[in-house]
Amino acid sequence: MAKFTFVGGIHPYDGKDLSKDKPIRDILPEGEVVYPLSQHIGAPAKAIVKKGDRVLAGQKIAEGGGFVSAPIYASVSGTVKAVEPRRVVTGDMVMSIIIDNDKKYEAVAFSPKAPLEDMCREDIIDCIREAGIVGMGGAGFPTHVKLCPKEPDQIDYVIANCAECEPYLTSDYRRMLEEPEKLVGGLKILLLLFQNAHGILAVEDNKPDCIELLRKLTKEEPRISVKALKTKYPQGAERQLIYASTGRRINSSMLPADVGCVVNNVDTVVAVYRAVAQGRPLIERIVTVTGDAVAKPQNFRVPIGTSYRELIEAAGGFKVPPEKVVCGGPMMGFAMFDLNVPTTKTSTALLAFTKDEVSAMEPGPCINCGRCVEVCPGRVIPSRLADCAEHFDEEAFLENNGMECCECGCCSFVCPAKRPLTQEIKSMRKIQLAKRKK
Amino acid sequence: MSERMKVSSNPHIRSKVTTNGIMLAVVIALMPATGFGIYNFGVRALAVILVTVASTVLTEFLFGLYKKKATVSDLSAVVTGLLLALNLPATIPLWMAALGGVFAILTVKMLFGGLGQNFMNPALAARCFLLISFPTAMTAFECDAYTGATPLAALKAGEQVNVMDMVMGHTAGTIGETSVIALVAGACFLLALGVIDLRIPGSYIVTFVLFAGIFGGRGFDPAYLSAQLAGGGLMLGAFFMATDYVTRPITIKGQYVFGIFLGIMTGIFRIFGPGAEGVSYAIVLGNLLVPLIERVTKPVAFGYQRGGKRA
Helix, strand or coil: CCCCCCCCCECCCCCHHHCCCCCCEECCCCCCEEEECCCCCCCCCEECCCCCCEECECCEEEECCCCCCCCEECCCCEEEEEEEEEECCCCCEEEEEEEEECCCCCECCCCCCCCHHHCCHHHHHHHHHHCCCECCCCCCCEHHHHCCCCCHHHCCEEEEEECCCCCCCCHHHHHHHHCHHHHHHHHHHHHHHCCCCEEEEEEECCCHHHHHHHHHHCCCCCCEEEEEECCCECCCCHHHHHHHHHCCCCCCCCCHHHHCEEEEEHHHHHHHHHHHHHCCCCCEEEEEEECCCECCCEEEEEECCCEHHHHHHHCCCECCCCCEEEECCCCCCEEECCCCCECCCCCCEEEEECCCHHHHCCCCCCCCCCHHHHHCCCCCCHHHHHHHHHCCCHHHHHHCCHHHCCCCCHHHHHCCCCCCHHHHHHHHHHHHHHHHHC | CCCCCCCCCCCCCCCCCCHHHHHHHHHHHHHHHHHHHHHHHCHHHHHHHHHHHHHHHHHHHHHHHHHCCCCHHHCHHHHHHHHHHHCCCCCCCHHHHHHHHHHHHHHHHHHHCCCCCCCCCHHHHHHHHHHHHCHHHHCCCCCCCCCCCCHHHHHHCCCCCCHHHHHHCCCCCCCCCCCHHHHHHHHHHHHHHCCCCCHHHHHHHHHHHHHHHHHCCCCCCHHHHHHHHHCCCHHHHHHHHCCCHHHCCCCHHHHHHHHHHHHHHHHHHHHHCCCCCCHHHHHHHHHHHHHHHHHHCCCCCCCEECCCEEC
């Protein structure tokens, strides 16, 4: 039976008070808007516009490059300035379409393909693929692929991941408070795809208002229930979430569908609703801009492709010069060295901290305290894996279940010697994953 | 670009717990026992404590100079020195105490790579070293306040002991081991801070009580068992030495195994051995088994069943 939580995990300062009561505010980009062709897992999209073309908001500008891929849509109107490599959040240069924003924000007319009642399973999945929807929790896995398991009838649970367990992030929270009917609507559409499935809205219990609201909205829905999960990081990690809400376990080499589950993030479910019921492609998302260096922390509805610099400016700029700026949550996000990079489908937050806790402390020797073992949700021995990685002992790394690490960062967080455990394990995992592909 | 920002791999936040903080907490937790030891055994005990701590800290400092790597500020040498002093009789010649401190830090810790690398608890290894080298001085518990044997030795000889005195600490013994109350107060402080947990002390003590009850020859006689519990180095060992991070298993199941092993070994040493004591040898022996225990108690990764099958 469901346990509503998992073994391990941490309780960091959550910082959500900074932005949780700030309603979602729309912002429109001022400058050029950049669309990296690779903002999802899988093959990069293929540009179908060229320099000089005029495009409207909501117009498709890149076609999916294969089954595991997703098309990209313009979020503003303007002319294509270039198709060239641009820097993205991770620091890589990625081929991107750059649109010179004409600030008219002319959009194509959106309309649903057909009334929902008339759509069959294939139509719905088609809609979702065409809308360019990818997992918006961070991984960016194309949603239509997730929705096509080998045996759809074997799916017992469709889980909407409303945990938002990363500290500081409030975008999903605001989305649930302000547009809960779209979330429920999206989940109902997903349930149409899986006839035998039960829908679960899995919310951490630090959001009682969301839980109450969603319970009220789903009172009449026999196929949907709201589960209040214990507030603990990483409650929203896919494997932990499935275990907490259904009691089923998967390891790194399994898919949620192997235990009859499909998991989608709040924003993804809302995007499904907008795509299927309203015919809107994925061109915007909610981004939290917060941290102690930001003048006015808040939540924005951002046309995808807007530069992070504009988000910071819209939030009143920096109160004090930040020592560190992070894209995403503080546990799994990327540190940025340049703010002139575009938001993408997987952007969730921009955090600016006046102090960098990582560089403030020098790593010392491991004292074998075992705190990393206690908190590890993957149930491995992080300190030992980090040792194996440091000495490049691949065999021992694999033998100690190194590949089961989900890179959540709990071990580095608790380490009293301030060792960068996650980083060591992560780099070794990358090498091993690359070898597997060969 | 005017801003200069720091870049690092995730996570970008860190807990407030540090190695120094943990060491400081252990030192604070040992203060009641240290204070009681000085009160009980007089200025002589204070001298032994100061000499031992000075010798561990100085050894670590000098070794740091030689290796050009200052490690003395992590406070671990203070913890080792203090623990060693609490394990010595107040009457020990000061030069022996100093020698023990040098042995603990230089031989047991630094030569194996410093903090985190030693395979034996430095303080206990040094105690055992002194016990073997100077058996008379190490077991001379006579001082102004008390003459004669420790309560455990008396118990073994079949004499009556006053359990209340043992709990309070008004008995002969090493500087820090006599007062159960002072030790438990310190242990509660560490438990409350989360520096230690009850896995090892709990399984250790429970196993030992069962063992003493079954094999002690007095059955589950409460007076006998509470004297066994309160006597000797059991409390000091279970809460402060067996829980030493570096030399106990890191796996959670392994910690229970470790505690049970210590309980059995302590029982064997105390009941069937020639001496009345057994905690130090049990823990040092347990330390040697840690790699083995860790190997057989490797945790099962999430989503697997024991044996590598999926759940």
